[in-house]
Amino acid sequence: MKVLVVGGGTGGLCLAQGLRQAGVDVQVYERSRTRTERLQGYRVHISPHGAAALHECLPPQLWRRFVDSCGKSGDYRFLTEQLTELLLIEDELTSGPDAASAHHSASRITLHQVLSAGLEDVLHYDKEFVRYERNPDGTVTCHFADGTTATGDVVVGADGGNSRMRKQYLPHAERIDTGIIAIAGKFPLTEETRRLLPSRLVEGPNTIMPPKGCCMFVAPHELGGGVNDETFEYNEVLFENTQSYVMWAFAANSGRFPVQVSELDGDGLRDMVGGMIADWHPGLRKLVAESPGEAVSLLPIRTSVPLKQWPTTNITLLGDAIHSMTPFGGIGANTALRDAQLLCRNLVEVAAGKRSVLDAVGDYERQMITYGFKAVRFSLRNAHQSVSEATAGRVMFKTVLRACSAIPPLKRAMFSGQGK
Known part of the structure; x- marks a missing residue:
């Protein structure tokens, strides 16, 4: 089985790391021209869900590198605009007993560096996705702006909120202001x-x-x-x-x-x-x-508009490409990491002959749609209440x-x- 991942962001790279660890043939196609082009962004909160996904998908040395490169964690406060304390939530109240079940303050840049490490032979830059087409044998061919193509048994759209993969595959899926x-x-x-x-x-x-x-x-x-x-x-x-x-x-x-x-x-x-x-x-x-x-x-x-389940195929979507959400709640990146963890588990079982592609992808989509759009609704409610x-x-x-x-x-x- 060959898996193509379109998009080299947080979720797509986490999925690639997990599949590679399990010996699954995976290739990632990223529109950025070089690894250093993505040097942008702010601090990102990694929750226990996200930490568990990274711990499972990353090789041990990269997991340790992620933990070592995180900023110091701290207690969470609600304050008035005059800095009067309304509530202090101690870090130990929301974290588990170890790094894999704790909250982390990560640099988006450093997180991307960690997730990219060791993927030099499978991570292809300057590959702007244009469209896909289905082949008579059931495989899918992706076409890129430079005229090249790639063919795989499973294709995962992880190309962000403006996903071209989503626009072709699920044209009815809306993302609104x-x-x-x-x-x-x-x-x-x-x-x-x-x-x-x-x-x-x-x-x-x-x-x-x-x-x-x-x-x-x-x-x-x-x-x-x-x-x-x-x-x-x-x-x-x-x-x-x-x-x-x-x-x-x-x-x-x-x-x-x-x-x-x-x-x-x-x-x-x-x-x-x-x-x-x-x-x-x-x-x-x-x-x-x-x-x-x-x-x-x-x-x-x-924000994305929640969807009902669509007919399962060997094409699927991950992270912001399907459930883009507001940052109010700090769960967008963590939900993408959760997607990667679940989809990786299911595809590894396909590679081991334990289930079919459609069964694995369908199970992933059923769970992802439930928790993913629950997170979308939660973050949107937080956003409106905050302003x-x-x-x-x-x-x-x-x-x-x-x-x-x-x-x-x-x-x-x-x-x-x-x-x-």
Whole structure:
């Protein structure tokens, strides 16, 4: 059995690592021209689900490299815009007893480096997918923009939210704009800049909850002295592999922004957010104002529309290619890793002669559609609640958080195992 994976992102590479470990013939086709072209992105939260998938699919040495390269974990806080604590959720409350069942702060760049390692002979760059066609013998041939083709027994579309594979295979599958816009940036952490911020902003992730209409997420990616890939030189903007930083993301409905955000560069986006939080805690204002403009990005928030099960074939989809979700909840990458883990298990059984391709893919799709679109709905609900203009709802939620803070058994009941 030969498996073709279209897309070399988090889920596609995790799947390739797992199949390769099991001796399955797998080839990955990535549109980026080189391995270094994907040097972008912010901190990504890896939950116990994602950690378990990486632990299972990665060779032991790469798993250890992933763990060593993660930033320090920390307790999670809900704070007001004046940094008054609403609730502290201790890390041990949501993590398991070992690294494979814990939460991790990972650099997207470093995670991609780890997932790419050792795949040099199966990971093909500069392969922009154009279309596929079915062959009389049941195989599928993928066509790429450079005129080359590849033929396999199973094809997995892992080519992201704008998936061309999905558009051809499931043209009725929709991905829509939520009307929410996020602006994200990075504040580099050095001995000097660290003194500019309140300690709680660098001790762990925080959700900032003003009275209504917007929200902010703040999380440190503080390196713990782990392994960094020397292939990549230091870059003062990217700095994910060599320097600690705090990432922040401010979100609101598009109508709340005072100007047309699509026309602004990084400096303009940063300054606009600074104006919108002018009455917030000075530490939050400093966090935004001192972030380099080159590290500030505009992120329109989109989401997939849940689907019913479709007829199973030897083509399937994984990660954002099928269940793209908002970042409100931090579960998108983890759901893609869960897809990779499940699909890898099933395809390994096909290679071992224990089940048919259609049985393996159909079982994967049934489970993936259930948990994947549950995650889509959860993250969309979180997104709308986070930017809601309803003051009463925000007050009620803050009251619940304060109650959990005051009653430890209630907090344990609500948040124990949350990341799983």
